[in-house]
Amino acid sequence: MKNTKLFPFERNKYFYGKLLSVDDFELEQDYMNNKRRMLNRYLNGCGVVAGLYVVGLDEQTISVEAGIALDATGRELVMDVPVVKKLSMLDGFGVCRSRRDRPYIYLCLEYGETETDRVHNVTKNARPERDGEDVDYNKIREGCRLYLTDREPELENMSPSALYEDVKTVYWKDGVRICQIMPRYVRSGNHTELRVTVENLGRKTISFSYDLILTCLLHENQTKLRVSFDEMLVERTGSYELIYRLDTTESANVEGTLAIDPDTVRLSVSGQKTEERFEGRQTVRIGREEEKAEMVRSYYRAAMENIAESGSRQPIYLARIFFVEAGDTYIIERIDNVPFRQYVKNGYLETALDQMMMRELKAGERAGSTGGRRQGGGGGKEEAPGIAVSKGTAVIPLAAAAQRGERFFSDEIIHGLGLGRVAIVLGTQRDEENLVTYGSSEVFEKEGVEAEVAARLDVDKGSFVIGARLLSPTQEGRLVVHWTAVRDMRDAVQEKSDKRIYITPGILELHVRESHYLEAVCENMLEKAVRWSVKDQAGTVDARGCYTAPNVPGVYEVVAQSVAFPEVRASIFVVVRDYDA
Structure with missing residues (x-):
């Protein structure tokens, strides 16, 4: 079943007295296999179905868990037992090392x-490729092959x-x-977003800029957009995202375009200008219907054609492996599993997700029935979907006979x-009056304390200080300031995603009952307390990060979780061996 062609379907027509040959039996297998592969590909997609998690066992060795995946032609890739391999023993390793232009x-x-299953073949010399041998193979064992490549996928x-x-x-x-x-x-008259992602996995810093020429799209009422970084x-993280808002014209059923102006491209690597070309032209369908309706219509109109065109060109990318070369050898630095999110969701998982969504909706309905928004007084919060608001009052004491230009906090x-x-x-509010002035106090008639305020x-x-600078002398002893703090909770989610924990050492190998201290390094977090745990009770770890291996050899996972941000966590795998191993 090495063929990747699914169509057309053709099956045997049987009749009494029909003489069956090898071709007829192979046609029978192809018919059933191709039907199943078609359903796999068009109904389920391609990617990892279960398992196939990649773990670094030591500085040069990886382990791939048992699992199953579907490839781009619907064939099942089954790994029934875990596979342990040194990187250097995998196909493609030598080729990747010979042209090193990236650290992974x-x-x-x-x-x-x-x-x-070699068997005797009575029809000796019936197959010329056997070179006259009187043996043949009785079975074909389906499986899968691991290999290394530096070829980037078709995103x-x-x-x-x-x-x-x-x-x-x-x-x-x-x-x-x-x-x-x-x-x-995008719907006509609506706005949309252009996202520019930058990934720098090299050792040098970069900066660039270029112009996009827009058609049927506007950025700040202009038909040109400058992208710069x-x-x-x-803060250097190696991965960045730029977001630009675009507005559509009132035209409908047209193609909006973004095209790079090659004459405006500027790129610098570590401060040195380079002559490189950026190429790209994209289109967006501007219609009268909602975006979801347009997507569904386009999918059903062209799905078969698009899937057939992808064919078998795309492998399953199980992991991106970062490694450092040290002379003639190498050291695995870290492993990112399924970097391009090639997963297949089955019906069981989809049902669980639907049930969770219904539970969240019901919880939201119950919360809404308790009175809607919660109003706060001094220092209280007012909440709305996606927005959090906090209010309060601060009293700033002033010096006696304070003069113009003096500052108080x-x-x-x-x-x-x-x-x-x-x-x-x-x-700002004048004492014993219900008039509150926002903005410059010089706009209105002089009353009370005239001051500029800032925070x-x-x-x-999670705190702030209010400062006031007097615009005129005053005998008042204090300044009353009302403050309102507003936060877009979508920003809070993004900020939390920027926080991370990593554990040192990244890979640990112990003998049974042996102990080792682990260190959790917290980035972008003021509160650095972590909570240690071991999955499946495989050994013990105390509050200081001292892990003690169990009595049974194996590969076990130790987790460090932020106390302040429970959703931020990291884990390492500990390889536990017996003393005679």
């Missing part, structure tokens, strides 16, 4: 089959997001990839919206 390689999985065909997003790689070289992600459909101006105020960025609105936010502490 991909571990891929593809369909494979082998002939087994457009990787996941279901390709149905509603157009991913265009505009630059890729020396570990630097710049992609533009644009919705395929400088890695020196941000409040105590530190905890706004109660968590760590990260918030917007703070300030208003300085500490994003790492």
